[in-house]
Amino acid sequence: MSKHICTRWAFDLGSWRPTLPQLTQAVASVQPEERVRLMKFHFIDDFLSSLIGRLLMRKYVSTCSGLPAHQVKFARDVRGKPYWMREDYEGPPLSFNVSHQGSLVLLAGITGEESDPDFGIGTDVMKIEYSGGKSLSEFFRLMKGKFSAQEWSYIGRPQQDEREQIKAFMRHWCLKEAYVKELGVGITVDLEKISFSVDTTSCLDSKVSPLIGTSLRCHGEAMENWHFEEHLLQEEDYCAAIAFRNCLPMVHGRFQFLRVEDILLPSPESQLEEVISYCEKALLKPYKRS
Structure with a gap:
C-alpha cells in the first residue's frame, strides 16, 4: 500500500x-x-x-x-x-x-x-468527560449494543477508575465515528459488529500520541485495508482518531x-x-x- x-x-x-x-x-x-x-x-x-x-x-x-x-x-x-x-x-x-x-x-x-x-480518510474528536446525569454503569448498560464484547472487556476493566473507563469509551467511540464518517453512512450501521482492538503497546498519553497499532474487525473479518491513528489533545482533555482507508x-x-x-x-x-x-x-x- x-x-x-x-x-x-x-x-x-x-x-x-x-x-x-x-x-x-x-x-x-x-x-x-x-x-x-x-x-x-x-x-x-x-x-x-x-x-x-x-x-x-x-x-x-x-x-x-x-x-x-x-x-x-x-x-x-x-x-x-x-x-x-x-x-x-x-x-x-x-x-x-x-x-x-x-x-x-x-x-x-x-x-x-x-x-x-x-x-479515503475520516476523523473524529471527543472530549474525555461524562456528564450524562446517570451513573456511569447505567450509561454503559444503555450503550451496551454499540460495542462488541471484546470492546466492553477493555472499556469496563474493573481495575481502572472511572476516568480511565470514560477515556477507553471515548477512544472506541471516536474510532467508530471516524470509520463510519469515511464510509459516509453515519452511525446507522450495526456498531456492535464493528470491533476495534485498540493499541495497547503503550498507554495513550500526550507523550506517545499518536498510537498507530489499532486494528478493526467487521462481522469478525479483519479489515486489513484500514489503518488508524489515535491522538490526545489539549492537555489530554480530548481524544481524536483518524481512519485511513486504502x-x-x-x-x-x-x-x-x-x-x-x-x-x-x-x-x-x-x-x-x-x-x-x-x-x-x-x-x-x-x-x-x-
Missing part, C-alpha cells in the same frame, strides 16, 4: 472571540448556501465551529491544489457530506474530513495519485494547531453591507461556555 502526505490541523475555539472585522472576513469566504446553514445554529459556539470547519477545508484544498481559495467550491452529497467540486482540475485526488466538539475543530486530509485505488500516511505526525490568522482569507465580499449585517446578527448569538 503506497504512502501519502497527511495533513492534520486543529483549531482551538477557546482562543478566539471574533471581532466584527474578523468575522466578516471569515463569513465572506464561505458560500452563500453555507451561510444559511450557519445562521440556523442557536449558539455562536456551534456557528463558529462549523464556520472554522469550512475555512479549514477551503485552506486545505487551496494549499494542496494550488488553486486560489476563492476558486475552491464545495457541494454536499445525498448524505450531506461535503465534497470538493473538482470540475476541470487535473491534479492529485484528495480526501479530507472535519470534526468538532467542545472547543476543538479538526481537519485530517490525505493526498493520492491518479493511479491510486479508491481511498492509504497510509508517510509520517504518523501530531495535529498542528493553527491561529485564526492562518485560516482567514481576504475577500472583497467582507465589505458588503449584507455580510456585515449578517455578522452583526451572528455576534448576538449566546455562548454555551462562559
Whole structure:
C-alpha cells in the first residue's frame, strides 16, 4: 500500500472571540448556501465551529491544489457530506474530513495519485468527560449494543477508575465515528459488529500520541485495508482518531494547531453591507461556555 502526505490541523475555539472585522472576513469566504446553514445554529459556539470547519477545508484544498481559495467550491452529497467540486482540475485526488466538539475543530486530509485505488480518510474528536446525569454503569448498560464484547472487556476493566473507563469509551467511540464518517453512512450501521482492538503497546498519553497499532474487525473479518491513528489533545482533555482507508500516511505526525490568522482569507465580499449585517446578527448569538 503506497504512502501519502497527511495533513492534520486543529483549531482551538477557546482562543478566539471574533471581532466584527474578523468575522466578516471569515463569513465572506464561505458560500452563500453555507451561510444559511450557519445562521440556523442557536449558539455562536456551534456557528463558529462549523464556520472554522469550512475555512479549514477551503485552506486545505487551496494549499494542496494550488488553486486560489476563492476558486475552491464545495457541494454536499445525498448524505450531506461535503465534497470538493473538482470540475476541470487535473491534479492529485484528495480526501479530507472535519470534526468538532467542545472547543476543538479538526481537519485530517490525505493526498493520492491518479493511479491510486479508491481511498479515503475520516476523523473524529471527543472530549474525555461524562456528564450524562446517570451513573456511569447505567450509561454503559444503555450503550451496551454499540460495542462488541471484546470492546466492553477493555472499556469496563474493573481495575481502572472511572476516568480511565470514560477515556477507553471515548477512544472506541471516536474510532467508530471516524470509520463510519469515511464510509459516509453515519452511525446507522450495526456498531456492535464493528470491533476495534485498540493499541495497547503503550498507554495513550500526550507523550506517545499518536498510537498507530489499532486494528478493526467487521462481522469478525479483519479489515486489513484500514489503518488508524489515535491522538490526545489539549492537555489530554480530548481524544481524536483518524481512519485511513486504502492509504497510509508517510509520517504518523501530531495535529498542528493553527491561529485564526492562518485560516482567514481576504475577500472583497467582507465589505458588503449584507455580510456585515449578517455578522452583526451572528455576534448576538449566546455562548454555551462562559
